Amino acid sequence: MGIINTSRIKSPWIMHFDNSSCNGCDIEVLACLTPLYDVERFGIVNMGNPKHADVLVVTGPVNRRTARVLKNLYAQIPDPKMVIAVGTCACSGGVFHNCYNILGGVDKVIPVDVYVPGCAVKPEAIIDGVVLALQKLSKALGVAK
Amino acid sequence: MNQWWIAIIAIIVAPIIGGFLAGIDRKITARLQGRYGPPIVQPFYDFFKLLGKSRIATSRMQFVWIYGYLVFMITCVVFLVLKLDLLLLIFLLGFAGISFVLGGFSSKSPYSHFGANRELMQILSYEPVLLLMALGVYAQNGSFMISEIVKPGAAPLLPSLWPIFIAVLLVLTIKLRKSPFDLSTSHHGHQELVKGIMTEFSGPYYALITLTEWYEIVLVLGLVALFWANPLWVGIIIALAAFVLELIIDNIAARMTVGWMVKFTWAVGLVLCVLNIAYLYLIKGGA
Amino acid sequence: MDLNWMMAVAILLPLVAGILVFIIRQYHIRGLIVILTAIALIINSILLMLHGPDTYTPTSHYWGLAITILDYAMLLFYIYAGLSLKNWLVLIFALTQIIPLAYWEFGMGASKALEEIKPAFVFDHLSIVMVLVISIVGSLITIFALRYMYDHEHHKEIEKSRQSRFLFWLVMFLGAMNGLVMANNLLWLYFFWEVTTLCCFELIAHDLTKEAINNGARALWMNSIGGTTMILAMIYLFAKGGGTAEMLTLESIIKAGGNQAMLLLPVALMCFTGFIKAAQFPFQTWLLGAMVAPTPVSALLHSSTMVKAGVYLVLRLAPAFAGSYLGIMVAICGAFTFFAASVLAIAQTTGKRVLAYSTIANLGLIIACAGINSPLAIAAAILLIIFHAVSKCLMFLCAGTIEHLVWSREIEDMEGLAEKFPVTTFITAIGILSMFLPPFGMLLGKWLALESVFAVPLAAILFVIASAATMVFWAKWLGRLLQVLPRLGRKFESLSLSYSVPLWLLVLGIFVVGIGVAPVYQRFVSFAVNNVVAATEAFAAGWNIVVPSASVAAGGTGALIGSFPVWPLYIVFGVAIVLPLIFVTVKPGELRPVYLCGEQVGGVDTDEWITTADQKAKLQLGGFYWQGATGEGAVNPWFYTVSIALLVILFAVVVGVSL
Numbered sequence A: 001m002g003i004i005n006t007s008r009i010k011s012p013w014i015m016h017f018d019n020s021s022c023n024g025c026d027i028e029v030l031a032c033l034t035p036l037y038d039v040e041r042f043g044i045v046n047m048g049n050p051k052h053a054d055v056l057v058v059t060g061p062v063n064r065r066t067a068r069v070l071k072n073l074y075a076q077i078p079d080p081k082m083v084i085a086v087g088t089c090a091c092s093g094g095v096f097h098n099c100y101n102i103l104g105g106v107d108k109v110i111p112v113d114v115y116v117p118g119c120a121v122k123p124e125a126i127i128d129g130v131v132l133a134l135q136k137l138s139k140a141l142g143v144a145k
Numbered sequence B: 001m002n003q004w005w006i007a008i009i010a011i012i013v014a015p016i017i018g019g020f021l022a023g024i025d026r027k028i029t030a031r032l033q034g035r036y037g038p039p040i041v042q043p044f045y046d047f048f049k050l051l052g053k054s055r056i057a058t059s060r061m062q063f064v065w066i067y068g069y070l071v072f073m074i075t076c077v078v079f080l081v082l083k084l085d086l087l088l089l090i091f092l093l094g095f096a097g098i099s100f101v102l103g104g105f106s107s108k109s110p111y112s113h114f115g116a117n118r119e120l121m122q123i124l125s126y127e128p129v130l131l132l133m134a135l136g137v138y139a140q141n142g143s144f145m146i147s148e149i150v151k152p153g154a155a156p157l158l159p160s161l162w163p164i165f166i167a168v169l170l171v172l173t174i175k176l177r178k179s180p181f182d183l184s185t186s187h188h189g190h191q192e193l194v195k196g197i198m199t200e201f202s203g204p205y206y207a208l209i210t211l212t213e214w215y216e217i218v219l220v221l222g223l224v225a226l227f228w229a230n231p232l233w234v235g236i237i238i239a240l241a242a243f244v245l246e247l248i249i250d251n252i253a254a255r256m257t258v259g260w261m262v263k264f265t266w267a268v269g270l271v272l273c274v275l276n277i278a279y280l281y282l283i284k285g286g287a
Numbered sequence C: 001m002d003l004n005w006m007m008a009v010a011i012l013l014p015l016v017a018g019i020l021v022f023i024i025r026q027y028h029i030r031g032l033i034v035i036l037t038a039i040a041l042i043i044n045s046i047l048l049m050l051h052g053p054d055t056y057t058p059t060s061h062y063w064g065l066a067i068t069i070l071d072y073a074m075l076l077f078y079i080y081a082g083l084s085l086k087n088w089l090v091l092i093f094a095l096t097q098i099i100p101l102a103y104w105e106f107g108m109g110a111s112k113a114l115e116e117i118k119p120a121f122v123f124d125h126l127s128i129v130m131v132l133v134i135s136i137v138g139s140l141i142t143i144f145a146l147r148y149m150y151d152h153e154h155h156k157e158i159e160k161s162r163q164s165r166f167l168f169w170l171v172m173f174l175g176a177m178n179g180l181v182m183a184n185n186l187l188w189l190y191f192f193w194e195v196t197t198l199c200c201f202e203l204i205a206h207d208l209t210k211e212a213i214n215n216g217a218r219a220l221w222m223n224s225i226g227g228t229t230m231i232l233a234m235i236y237l238f239a240k241g242g243g244t245a246e247m248l249t250l251e252s253i254i255k256a257g258g259n260q261a262m263l264l265l266p267v268a269l270m271c272f273t274g275f276i277k278a279a280q281f282p283f284q285t286w287l288l289g290a291m292v293a294p295t296p297v298s299a300l301l302h303s304s305t306m307v308k309a310g311v312y313l314v315l316r317l318a319p320a321f322a323g324s325y326l327g328i329m330v331a332i333c334g335a336f337t338f339f340a341a342s343v344l345a346i347a348q349t350t351g352k353r354v355l356a357y358s359t360i361a362n363l364g365l366i367i368a369c370a371g372i373n374s375p376l377a378i379a380a381a382i383l384l385i386i387f388h389a390v391s392k393c394l395m396f397l398c399a400g401t402i403e404h405l406v407w408s409r410e411i412e413d414m415e416g417l418a419e420k421f422p423v424t425t426f427i428t429a430i431g432i433l434s435m436f437l438p439p440f441g442m443l444l445g446k447w448l449a450l451e452s453v454f455a456v457p458l459a460a461i462l463f464v465i466a467s468a469a470t471m472v473f474w475a476k477w478l479g480r481l482l483q484v485l486p487r488l489g490r491k492f493e494s495l496s497l498s499y500s501v502p503l504w505l506l507v508l509g510i511f512v513v514g515i516g517v518a519p520v521y522q523r524f525v526s527f528a529v530n531n532v533v534a535a536t537e538a539f540a541a542g543w544n545i546v547v548p549s550a551s552v553a554a555g556g557t558g559a560l561i562g563s564f565p566v567w568p569l570y571i572v573f574g575v576a577i578v579l580p581l582i583f584v585t586v587k588p589g590e591l592r593p594v595y596l597c598g599e600q601v602g603g604v605d606t607d608e609w610i611t612t613a614d615q616k617a618k619l620q621l622g623g624f625y626w627q628g629a630t631g632e633g634a635v636n637p638w639f640y641t642v643s644i645a646l647l648v649i650l651f652a653v654v655v656g657v658s659l
């Protein structure tokens, strides 16, 4: 299984889900894909489908409606999977934390592996977050990294 | 026994070549977009990772069809290396394609349903061209056997079949799922129909589809190489050049609609094939 | 057994059995009679096969007399039908038959000459193949019909059972077909031809709805045109033969194949008759209309009888137009029908109409093969007849079974059938796959046809487009059946024996004939091919089908033109589809709902999702039919124009050559 575990680290496909962010973080996520940051160097591909994803990248605070969607999507990702909360909003609710329709951070709904704070987060921070998630995954899998 | 060994070696080697070609594809595409791109072996990482994912299913039949897709594609490759009947190979390729379509139809999912219908339209577009290619080869060689094409001393097909060759390049674009014809699904992560026909395939089954596509790359490039089978290395160079050409087209073209694809491939591809065959028929004076 | 008896069983037993079931109104006894007849027919056809080619003339002259009387009785009945239905076309074309026929037989004195014709029946290997197909496939359909008609009437809540009448025509049909494929005397051929037309009319109109009667009448008048041209052909032959019956046998027409110019016109007329019966464009509408009839009728018309009579006649006459422009035109007409019907089938939303168009397409293919007329093409045609009979029969019986499970013929209503009725769906899937994919027989036939088609390049181009369209409409239909929710634990439905026995036998037949195609070819088909064209080379080597290069005129450079490794491909099919079907299992924990942007209501058991304003809605998918591009409204004007033009050219060429 060595080769499979190595491959897991080398090929994280992400799926980006936007709860109710101000779209600041979303733009930064997409910026990672641009030639300047080019995350495909690390095998990171942005998939539009939970069934193909390994890493769920969530931006924005969870509101009452997206909570259900987020749960559904999370359930559709095959194991092993990681969740990264990108942006202060996704970590804790951020500036929206006391809105009437906001439940709070992503971890109110699904387990989060890595928190990447920032408003909005820098692309470097997002890439760092993914690397951190991979390290966590490799530890869990017992692959030295 | 010799034949068995050739077949077994082809079955083992073809996906490795196909995987590397897929890697080169991603690298060149990245460079064309001003990016650095993933390592050449990235497709293999993806493949093994997908193998290791847990299985999730939306129906049982979808997996049966995926095995059909894989096995029939392998059969096509074996037909190619054993130099068997070209026409039958194309029919078998048809089974592989249909099997994939049925896999897409097997779950009640709007996205894979859409993708499957588009894949059917793709089959409708390229199947006549491929069949006419076989007929063109027959017009030239008087035989449908691939062994007649590659046998020493046989004249290359390209000089007399160049219109069909151009039509086959169109097929190549469809088969490699490149823009403007990456309609049913594409190799890019994000597209407007989620992932088209692939939407409901995940984990190990996605890996099987990837594997099948590697075989498919080798197969269709092999078909292109047949146009200059003596000496074969010229044909291989032509095939690789065609491959790079497809990558460039992929990066400069936008995706077209399904109707446009059918009309275009028929208007250009079929007409080229028909003219070519009519010409050959006239100069050869019938069968 | 004595030849007398074999002929009697093949032709007269169905009639006797038909009368018996008509009289006996008891479901079980009637069923027993039908089953026994079916068994007798099957055994008899095998005995005939073992007996080998022969000729036969009934000793008594009364048979000739009886046939003449029945001929006029039938035509008078058509006139009556035309008058009572107020359908002038039926009337006109009945008159165009009866007047020339009467004038010819009595005015020109042909009846005396006709009685002298010997042998009245010739059965060669081609006839034997046809008899086998008719007796085996046809008999299975009659068995299927027993229960089907029972359910049919039950569902429609018909007070007075008319099953006896139905079974009478159904069983008698087989006898007429057996007679048709063995008849040598043209007048007798014409008689059996008319009997099939009559049976067809009665069966289509069986339900007595307005639509059924109209469509039956349409079948009647269209086929009456065919009857008329056949009579014209006979009169022409009689007149050219100097008032003797010398040329009035199929044998003599075929033998005189070299002396073509004189024969070309009657042969063209008879091919035209065949075209109509085989529902070629522009006469396809009668077969489409026949879909209103109960499904066993469609199965019988499409697989083993009726339309096969049309292709049989063209195939039979193939030696008479070998190497002429008529042959090329026949090939192009057939190929055009293949193309047009395949394209139209894409837009059909009703299962049976898809089947109908597919039949028409395949008949076009067979006729095109007859027109190409090389040994290879003829081999393709005969193999196609066999495979098409088995596969199409299975498909119709499946369609009938499905109809009685979901009480609908619409493809959209069959969505997710795999979930509700897995066994039926499995059989249907086998049927559909066997229609268009390798390694099954139909594809083998198509492959042979394509290998031979280069002789007529225009037909080749029509072939390839048609064959791509074929893939689309079958896959589309099968896709609708397979569309299921992520659920496990399906219950296998149980079918009535009268349904399941024919179904499974046909599935078995597909595989047996498919895998054993090379031995089958060597045992029967090669001889049958020899009855049509002199084929010197064998297309079978061991268990494989091969095409040696000597089989086409120009000759290839190598030893082979093509090869079809039969059993390796069946192994591939087994590995690809059957093994996964058995071994791929899915555990309940692995099931997930389909991707709906995360908006699905929840578990795997529901296909509901949440729309705007948190409303729940059911997920609905529909098939694609591309009716704007391939629908009847969009393309029929073109197809009619071209097909009529082709027929005009055909006759213009023939008349030009004959004059």
Ligand code: SF4
Pocket (backbone or CB within 6 Å): A020, A021, A022, A023, A024, A025, A026, A059, A060, A086, A087, A088, A089, A090, A094, A095, A118, A119, A120, A121
């Ligand atoms: S963290 Fe800041 S930039 Fe990101 S979604 Fe929240 S408010 Fe917008």
